[in-house]
Amino acid sequence: MTITMVNDEQVVGKVNLKRIAPSSGESFFTSSSLSPTANTVYDRNIDAGLDQNATSPDSNIGTNTSANETRYIPPWTQPYIIGVAGLSGSGKTSVASKIIEELNTPWTVLISLDNFYNPLTPEERETAFSNEFDFDSPSAVDLDLCYECVKSLKEGNKTKIPVYSFSKHDRTDKEITIYGANVIIIEGIYALYHQKLVDLMNLKIYVDTDLDICLARRLSRDILYRGRDLEGALKQWSTFVKPNADLFVKSTMQQADLVIPRGADNYIAIDMMIKHIQKQLLRKSREHLKYLEKLNNSLNKVELKNIINLIVLKETNQISAINTILTNKATSIDDFIFFFNRISSILISKALELLTYKPSDIPIITPTNVPVDNALEVVEEAIAVNIIRSGDCFMNSLKRTHPEIKIGKLLIQSDRKTGEPQLHSIMLPKNVGDKSLKKKILLMDAQIISGAAVIMSIQVLLDHGVTMEDIIIVCYSATEQGTRRILAAFSKVKIVLARIGSMDGRNKECDNDWWFRTRYIDTMYYGT
Amino acid sequence: MSAESPKNVILLPQTNQLLSLYTIIRNKETQRSDFVFYSDRIIRLLVEEGLNQLPVEPKTVSTPTGEVFEGVKFLGKICGVSIIRAGESMEQGLRDCCRSVRLGKILIQRDEETALPKLYYEKLPEDIASRYVFLLDPMLATGGSAIMATEVLLSRGVKPERIFFLNLISNPEGISNYHKKFPDIKIVTGAVDRGLNESKHIVTGLGDFGDRYYCI
The missing domain is CATH 3.40.50.300 (P-loop containing nucleotide triphosphate hydrolases)
Incomplete structure (x- = not known):
């Protein structure tokens, strides 16, 4: 284990700020009790020009503290x-x-x-x-x-x-x-x-x-x-x-x-x-x-289908068939990647529907010189933030749907011993907290299980100046419990899903089903 | 655009996002690279909607942990048939969803003397009669070419209820002409425009799709 200087001003003299680097050969993904990895989150977004006063957790969550809502700490x-x-x-x-x-x-x-x-x-x-x-x-x-x-x-x-x-x-x-x-x-x-x-x-x-x-x-x-x-x-x-x-x-x-x-x-x-x-x-x-547990108890009892901020893809024949393929153990990796890319394209498109559009300022004329009646243009920038690595499964489809989109990343890992989610790394585009920029943040994660990683990510975004209303979570499958927890802590975020479980198990798919409980999407997608 | 869809017309949900995509491809100021990119996005949505029309059958699979999942699987084979040249722009969108899908081609052009569409060329899968067919042509104006192409398909034994006609822009007159001949064929479209002008071009429309996609 070595002590390293964080800044490159080694000549400067005395020790400034230190961190313990991960011991050699260990990646964050395999951190365990045997592999000491103590590291500080050094934010790469140093020049973000954030207004610190406006971005304290209190000022953001302040909008969300009606009597029966819970605050995430x-x-x-x-x-x-x-x-x-x-x-x-x-x-x-x-x-x-x-x-x-x-x-x-x-x-x-x-x-x-x-x-x-x-x-x-x-x-x-x-x-x-x-x-x-x-x-x-x-x-x-x-x-x-x-x-x-x-x-x-x-x-x-x-x-x-x-x-x-x-x-x-x-x-x-x-x-x-x-x-x-x-x-x-x-x-x-x-x-x-x-x-x-x-x-x-x-x-x-x-x-x-x-x-x-x-x-x-x-x-x-x-x-x-x-x-x-x-x-x-x-x-x-x-x-x-x-x-x-x-x-x-x-x-x-x-x-x-x-x-x-x-x-x-x-x-x-x-x-x-x-x-x-x-x-x-x-x-x-x-x-x-x-x-995080307690968020559970404070879940509201509104039926899922009546929650306006929760958008679940309609279960058409194609969607059901794709879900079947993604659940089948006989599916080859090749097919899995192909069909996951297909459904993620649909999800991303669904999420982009939530951007704000306005009538075009200037008249739009066709090559045959006919004015276009319903001319609309998008007035917001979409920014993607992936939770490593499961959120990265959306990259292929994202690049094909929106090639120039800016992409931020967050690394959140659960502690092996306690199961507590821990924030390891933050890489966000510079303008993510710019209040003058109209934008929506697509927070991507392939699965919501406990909801903890997404809850933590939302808090990170809020702390970086993002407004809660501007966050759209794009996710393939989610447990009802995880979804409700997220909405209990942050009622104004929107969630776009392809598949959701059910806590009471009366529905065909329930939270206890293997494919909701296990983080398997990125394992299949990356083959490791 | 008409508010209600007639029978057997499947109109993509007119979301703001979709309207903004159409705004880009209709705009004469739009450069070809953008025209291609945003057309392709709409085509992808059309193909997904078309595929949604296909039936499935129950299928039970087992998960990696041995649990049983009651799912469904795709039923029947499909193929795409594009009307050359503009229709070919939609082939990749279909391939993006169905990797090795068979693609047939039909060339129909307007006869200079009679002003009627004339069939120049067709190349279709041998077993097309046993497949679901996606007929691809981005613009449904009078419906002349599409009607002729559909007749070719029917003559090869394809059942009308197994044909889906995918286009980006249609109009009430074209839909009505087409459905007069083939009431059972579903039209999947992204926009139903006002109508046709005296030179039989769609209004609002977007100009010549093939030219804008391939040449201009």
Whole structure:
């Protein structure tokens, strides 16, 4: 397991923001308890220009909170926040890395307070370059900004973290976008200094290492890795580091829930701490699952056929015959792909009917110079968002129906142990949250079983500024339960289906049928 | 466009999407690449609607886990017969749904002297009498060529109720002419336009489909 830098500004100096890369040879698809894959969701949509205020979960769901409707609370709305403080050289970073390594959960974000150094004035920069600036004073760090960032993350928002450059002694124009964090570790000498920031934390750790050990570590680090001379390093220590430590840092130990003497070498303390965090996370994960369960109980009893936002293809002879072929184990992969492509063309066409059309502005004239009466044109852009990989089964038909369509992707996987759906990766077109663009998002998934992946995807879209009314879910088959859950959490999305099960089993097809319960479409379609 | 469909006329649902597709192919400003692409989309919808008319029979299959599924399967063999040249534009749409479907061709042109349609060429599957036939011609104007093509099919032993005439644009006069001769043949169309002008072109129409699809 390796620690890698997220940004390519390696020259910048100190550690900025880290993630644990998946261990080599393991893909996300095979993540299991044996294959540690802890990764943060790094949003590639950094320049989306989103209006963060308008896109907080509350403002979006606010439209949907009538008395009997349930609100979906995604797991990243309640991240588990850990603060790690301690003197310079005490081993904070090692302890934080140890936590990440041992926890082995996706979306663990490590935020170093180094990112929040205040930009320096030109004069201050001069003193910084001659090692005479006090970086160890609490005023050198913008803790208010750090508080705002962590608060925003705790609310489940997409949040931008500044990047500080030690070579320029200034904040860079780069930013790191974090979204969907499950565990956030804040590490820095002043991690427990700012009261409001401390109040956001679920676990406060102080790494207490003897001052002489701190000095020894700091000296070897400064001299061996940062190219400083002994004299300069000692001067820094005696002028800034030690006085500040005595004045400001040591007292924050009082804030800590847990004091770890000797840092990362203290296996017993770290082991106990990890066990505690794991217990808390398990509880959080259970609550999420329980919540998804609960959506079930709040299902409304309106008959499926009377739900206007649910569109199921009429069961014509062709559709029935295609469904039969797709269910038959004797069907060859060749036939399966062909018939799935056929039915997905019909589904996509059905979904495109839900776009907004308007009479053409200019008169439309035929080559024989006759004006066209019912001239209509589409006034919205359709954007596809596929849930990897089952949603990708629609690609062939999608490209043939709408060749220039923009396509975003989401990777959501269920945890092998708990079954909790987890968001791994987001790739969305830049304009997906642009309120001025009239659009519909076709959210594609071949099957809805529990509905959890789709529910999570909708929340991601809402968090990125998409309006609920603009989401159309395109799906081949769905359980009644999953469908009702989605509509219970997000009543204004539309769902286009070819096939739906039935909870009471009175109908020919019911939720318990194998073809509704099992994710088989992408397995057959891709042959793997 | 007529609001109600007469008997044995299957009109595609006039959704906004469909109307916007028609707007594109009717517009004289539309370039050929767009004309071809959007015509093909309508053709695909027509073919799917035509296929929906075919009967199925019950079939029980077993799923990969050994459960039993009471389904249905396609019944009978089909073939497509296109009227050269414009009708050939619809062959690929049929092939997209039925991969190895047999395709027959009929060439009918208007005789310069008599102004009546004349049969120049036909090439049809040997066993066409035992198949469902999709007759393909994008424009139903007076119905002259389609009537002649249908007579060829009937002379080869195809039963009228097994013929489906697929076109993109029709008109009441053409439908009535055709159904006077063959009341039992279903016409599957995407648009029923106002009527014909003095030179027997469909109004509103879209100009010469074959020219726009293949040449202009």
